[in-house]
Amino acid sequence: MVQERVCHQDDLWDGETRMVHVGGRPVLLVKMEGRLMAFQGWCPHQAYSLEEAEFDGQTITCAAHLWQFDGMTGKGINPRHARLKTFRVLIDAEGFASVEI
Ligand code: FES
Structure with missing residues (x-):
């Protein structure tokens, strides 16, 4: 398991995304309803x-x-069987976000 600091939670606005790398793997950060989510950074269809x-x-x-x-859960909307893998986001006392993969 790898845990890396990726940004400050205030670096992204609601509705914003950012690609980061954790342990060398691409991770898509998404800010939605004040929460920061982390998903696999590639599409499960053809890995785009x-x-x-x-x-x-x-x-x-x-x-x-x-x-x-x-954007909150990574569950497929279209198609429904698809899913983005989600990673845990930890916010420290100073508001810095780390992702655990
Ligand atoms: S690679 Fe994402 S929809 Fe095809």
Whole structure:
């Protein structure tokens, strides 16, 4: 298991995303409803990077073939069987966020 500090929780606005790397692996950070979530940084369809994915504040849409995922849970919206792996986000007393993978 690897845990790395990735940003301060205030670095992202609600509805914003950022690609970071933890243990050398791409991780997509998503800020939604004041919470920071961390997902695998590649699409489960054909492994396209989610760096260029669109996020409308609720739904992550892969730029390649438009598969969609819930920004809070990573569950597939279209198609429903898809899912983004989620990682634990830890916020320290000073507000810095670490991701555990
Ligand atoms: S690679 Fe993401 S939808 Fe195809």
